[in-house]
Amino acid sequence: MSEKLMVAVDNRGISEPVLAWLTQRRRANAGHLEVEIVTVAELGWIPANTAEIEYRKVYEHALWEARETLAAALHGAVIETTMLWGTPSEQLVGVSGRADLLILGSDKTGVVAGFVSGTLPLRVVTHSACPVVVVPAGWTAGERGVVAGVSLEPSDFAVTDFAAREAERTHGELRLVHALPIPPALLSADLIAPVTRDDVRESAEGALKVAVDDLLVRYPRLSISAYTTDIRAAQALAVEATNADLVVVGTHGRGFLRRIVLGSVSHDLLLNTPCPVAVVHNREGH
Template identity: 30%
Template sequence: MSGVVVGIDGSAVARNAAAWAGREAARMGTALRVVYADQTAQGVFARGHERSGEVREPVREWLDEAAAAAGEFSAKVTTADRPGSPERVLIEESETADLLVVGDRGFGGFAGLLAGAVAVKAATHARCSVVVVPDVGDPPRFPTSGPVVAGIDDPESAAPVLERAFGIAADLGVPLRAVHSWELAGLDLKWLRGKVPEEALAAAERRFVAEALAGAPERYPDVPVERVVLRGSPVNRLLDQARDAQLVVVGARGRGGVAGAHLGSTSHKLIHHAPCPLLIVRDAAGHPE
């Protein structure tokens, strides 16, 4: 694995993503690779600061600016200009990365609009965990205070999400907020109302969260934990709980996820609306954990 990779395009949003990636690489104790995908390049490929003279001057400047933003956090930074579309280049980079970081939009994106195609495709098809850093503020910035929010859905996805979230919260010295929501609709709701009291359903959901968190306080004794179990839309509840957060951590697929699917609906919607960086957890092979 090659550590953390961040994709840049010369925009302020991309520089902000590079700065976040630099801080995360430093936290992880690993290297950061800043990558620009040049659709106009003719076979140009350079690593580090030993780039070929063929690299276009604006690209060199963008790479250097992003590397400088990341370097403020003392991460070991190298840069690369690769030919090809951003989607293809970043997905290829993810095959050997521990973490891929992208801004939610770049050139051609406008504040207030949904995340761009590159961010969505990278998050959907990457072979490693992905962080999408949103365009927040002017100039763009990322939050450096507040809790880490972990969205937990089912037993299969909860364990890796919580492990990743607890590790980050411990390193940052901030609380962890474990959020779980549940909802019933349509025929399921009508049938269950006659079979199981809503209070019993709510109690079962609280037990799920308690079981998912079992053992974590012993492994991470310095991380305060807040449990939030609510009825309602997973996306809406997570967005509510993320308003004061500095990171949201979710699985690539949640409850009801289809085998072989690349990204669940909750993760996909959060890419567009999360108010802080969003970490989508995948295993090393690229399969949802």
């Protein structure tokens, strides 16, 4: 399988967790692999009394070091480097269209590596032309399967298909998780609820079974499980992430709506997950 990965690094180069994630992925796919290492330097962040040429050399060295590291770890991969100037979020979004996946690390320091502590993740993830994978600090590779958060809407197709392919790639289990919505009428003691909580659960479990059956048609060798939960989606996925190698979530709607949902689920998850998170732009089903 041919794949093009884009790895964003700051002036410290590639982190150990990102290297571990890329190495694990390479072991699972011996096909043609291209990796573009990208760093973005902001002229406005040049320290006082530091010449631009010295500032540039720091990033150039980080790129060179990352390239040497990946060349040794990802046997047979074609590796190139790119240095950009400008606003990191805008530059990363601008080049994301030439990759299948954009990978970023997070340790809450630096410009790119610490992006989950600010607004950069919302801008990059929301507008990226390809799925974005965020690898948290402290993560170590394992064989713990893939978790996907689903809303049981037609637009789930992009999320579940991406998650299924990732699980199949590593021969791991795929677990679908759906957080039960609370019907407005159930929130008021003064109203007679037209449906009960059990009705909502039964309907969701039926839809989950359909989703699993549909995936098994396309991925017959995949082990798939699914369940509903009463707790918040981000919390449920963070709990599942403790026993997973990847959590996959989607962006819903467009424009302002997409940013709201991303902020309430994906962003919360990015701040709390112990394992890599992939954010996939939803599209209407097949």
